[in-house]
Amino acid sequence: MEKKRKTLRSSDRCASRRGSLLVDAIIGAIIMGVAISMLVPALTAVRRQRQSIRFESLAMLELNNIDALLPDTVDQASPPALSEWFHNRYATAQLKFEILPPSTDEATKIQQPVRLTIHRPAETSLPDQQVSVVIWRQLPEVAP
Amino acid sequence: MNRKLIVASAGVRKSQPVKPIAGRRGGSLFHHTLVYMTIASALLTITGLVLHTALKADQSDRRESLFLTSLLRAEQQLRADAGQSPLTVNSSREMAAQFSADAAEATRILWTADRGILTRSVRQGEKPDSSDRFIFPAGSQIEFLQAEGETKPTGEVQTTPVIVKITEPSALVTYQAAADGGTNRNKPAAEASPALPAAVARPKTVEIRLQGAPQ
Numbered sequence: 387m388e389k390k391r392k393t394l395r396s397s398d399r400c401a402s403r404r405g406s407l408l409v410d411a412i413i414g415a416i417i418m419g420v421a422i423s424m425l426v427p428a429l430t431a432v433r434r435q436r437q438s439i440r441f442e443s444l445a446m447l448e449l450n451n452i453d454a455l456l457p458d459t460v461d462q463a464s465p466p467a468l469s470e471w472f473h474n475r476y477a478t479a480q481l482k483f484e485i486l487p488p489s490t491d492e493a494t495k496i497q498q499p500v501r502l503t504i505h506r507p508a509e510t511s512l513p514d515q516q517v518s519v520v521i522w523r524q525l526p527e528v529a530p
Numbered sequence: 531m532n533r534k535l536i537v538a539s540a541g542v543r544k545s546q547p548v549k550p551i552a553g554r555r556g557g558s559l560f561h562h563t564l565v566y567m568t569i570a571s572a573l574l575t576i577t578g579l580v581l582h583t584a585l586k587a588d589q590s591d592r593r594e595s596l597f598l599t600s601l602l603r604a605e606q607q608l609r610a611d612a613g614q615s616p617l618t619v620n621s622s623r624e625m626a627a628q629f630s631a632d633a634a635e636a637t638r639i640l641w642t643a644d645r646g647i648l649t650r651s652v653r654q655g656e657k658p659d660s661s662d663r664f665i666f667p668a669g670s671q672i673e674f675l676q677a678e679g680e681t682k683p684t685g686e687v688q689t690t691p692v693i694v695k696i697t698e699p700s701a702l703v704t705y706q707a708a709a710d711g712g713t714n715r716n717k718p719a720a721e722a723s724p725a726l727p728a729a730v731a732r733p734k735t736v737e738i739r740l741q742g743a744p745q
Contacts, residue, residue, distance in 0.1 A: 414569050418576055425580060429587060436594055443598050444736060447605055451739040454609065455691055471695075471737045 434512060441476065445504040445517035448472045452481075452502060453521045460485060460500050460523040468504070479506045486520070497522040593667045601696065604648055604664040605738050608694060611639055611650075612740040617692045619676040619742070625692060645722060646670035646699075669699025669723050676742060692742040698734040700726045 452466045465483035472479065486499040503518040611617065615627040623643045630636035638653045648664040666672065675693040702724040725733065 411565070411569055414573060418573065421580070422576070425583075429583065432587060432591075436591065440594065440598065443602065447601070447736065447738065450605065450609065451737070454612070454741055455739055469737060469739070471735045474732065475734065 438512065438515060441506060441515055442517055444472065444475065445479070445506075445515075446519070449502050449504060449517065449519045453519065456521070456523065458524050460498055466502070476506055479504055481505075497524060596665070597667050597670075597698070600648075600664045600666050601736060604694070607650060607662070607664075608641075608738055608740055611641075612692070612742075615639075616742055617641070617740055619674045619692055622673040622675070625674045641674070643672035643674060645719075646672065648672055648694075666696065667699055669703030671697040671723050677739075690742045692740045694738040694740070696736045696738075697723075698736070700724055700733065701731070702726060 448469060451469060456466055462483070462485055466481065468479065468481050482501075482503040482505060484501040484503070486501055488498060499520050499522055501518055501520050503516055506515040508514045608617075611627050615629050617625050617627045619625045625641045627639045628636050629638075635655050637659075640651045640653070642649045642651070646666040646668060648666070650662045650664070652659040652661070673695050675695055677691040677693050700723070
């Protein structure tokens with residue numbers, strides 16, 4: 387009877403050993419799955435953040451380009467346009483040209499504030515992006 | 531279940547307790563070892579891939595940071611120089627500005643481009659004064675261009691914009707991913723800045739546009 391019990395225990399141990407292997411594999415797969423499911427979104431978020439920073443830097447550079455080459459007197463009839471290189475990179479980006487009301491400050495009264503904005507519509511899980519700059523130009527002469 | 535082995539010996543049948551069968555036990559152990567090795571190798575492979583991805587991401591961040599830092603520094607300095615005196619493009623690799631009409635005492639600024647390195651040298655008369663370098667990631671290319679100016683109907687003197695064109699390294703640049711533009715000067719141009727076929731991707735460029743000298 388005692389021998390029988392011993393043999394049974396040995397058999398049980400063998401069975402539980404086989405079972406634990408499967409459990410090991412499942413636990414390992416779960417751990418790996420959790421790690422990967424956390425890592426992939428984190429890396430994607432970092433990449434998107436990098437792209438966002440790059441857009442903001444290049445948009446500001448493009449606004450400076452427009453500012454450098456914009457004539458001294460603003461004319462709403464011929465608004466500036468985005469450069470080809472910027473358009474090639476960000477095809478959906480748009481430039482907004484907005485003439486603001488003149489300042490009441492005496493020092494800047496003779497100048498016209500103009501707001502230039504580069505707007506990029508929302509992409510997957512990213513909000514809209516826009517970069518603005520206000521530049522000052524001479525008011526057009528008014529005929530008496 | 532109680533398993534017994536009936537052993538026949540010298541015509542006497544005698545039952546004995548079963549000893550573990552060496553062949554079966556060994557096979558079972560080998561099987562376990564194989565499964566453990568599979569699980570361990572899968573874990574190690576995934577850990578290696580994760581580490582590799584993290585390192586690549588770090589390198590990529592470093593390149594991005596180097597590119598944007600150098601670009602913004604160069605832009606600031608170029609605009610400051612163009613604001614003081616109009617820049618004149620001498621060749622695709624050189625442009626200059628001069629602050630005084632007197633050549634002997636003039637402050638002369640010379641911008642030179644050599645693959646991924648932009649150098650700004652200042653000379654007071656004949657004497658070198660200072661030098662500054664703007665280093666872009668390896669594989670970058672920089673050139674100076676003089677754009678065609680528009681002619682105004684009013685006859686106003688029109689300046690032609692000067693363009694500093696920076697081409698980013700292509701995906702084929704695999705050497706020294708975290709290095710800078712200074713490490714590839716001894717390589718042939720085709721190897722230092724390999725171009726992607728036009729059908730695959732267009733090269734990514736950035737242009738800094740500045741006021742040039744009057745036409």
